[in-house]
Amino acid sequence: MHAFSQSPLDYLVLSKPANIRRLRERRSIRVRAQFPVRYGIGEEGAGYDGVALARGISALGLSVSAAWALGKVGERLRVAFQLRSGDNATTIETCAIIRNVQAESGDPAHATLGLELDRLTPAEQMAMKVYVFDRQDDVLYWTGSMR
Known part of the structure; x- marks a missing residue:
């Protein structure tokens, strides 16, 4: 027994918890996807620098696989892709x-x-939502495992 407490209720602390892993809750579901995404480094500029592959999509964003890390957390990219x-x-x-x-x-x-x-x-937001809705059977859970 590690501790005994009477406030707010009578209880015993038998052991400390092991490593606790905190995960963020998703704001929208994510579904599997596989289509090309053109990218440009930075917010400004004309044209694109390369192509990455979309792996997952939600109504709010994308998960893409690229040949190299295209930037750091918080930096911006220009992206272009087509949803069908x-x-x-x-x-x-x-x-x-x-x-x-x-x-x-x-x-x-x-x-x-x-x-x-x-x-x-608004039209692009609707296209994102429709794309995700049409593929609800391909939901990627927050654990990273597939249904």
């Missing part, structure tokens, strides 16, 4: 904030980036 749902195709060209950067296992040069799209028009 049924007979509709919507081209999205906007800026994204890098929210997460992780080296991919097996090849340290490759990186997975979590991008938050912050400048979407």
Whole structure:
């Protein structure tokens, strides 16, 4: 027994908890995706610097796999991609904030980036939501495992 307490209730502390891993709650569901995403380094500029591969998408952002870490957390990228749902195709060209950067296992040069799209028009927002809704069977859970 490590401790005994009478406030606010009578209870015993038998042992301290092991490592506690805190996870953020997702603001929207994420589904699997696989389509090319053109990217440009920084907010300003004309044209794009390369192509990454979308791995997951939510109504608020993307997870992309790139040949190298395209920036640091908090930096911005220009992104362009096309979403298809049924007979509709919507081209999205906007800026994204890098929210997460992780080296991919097996090849340290490759990186997975979590991008938050912050400048979407109402039509682009709707296209993102429709794309996610159409693929709800491909939900990626917050643990990273697939359904």
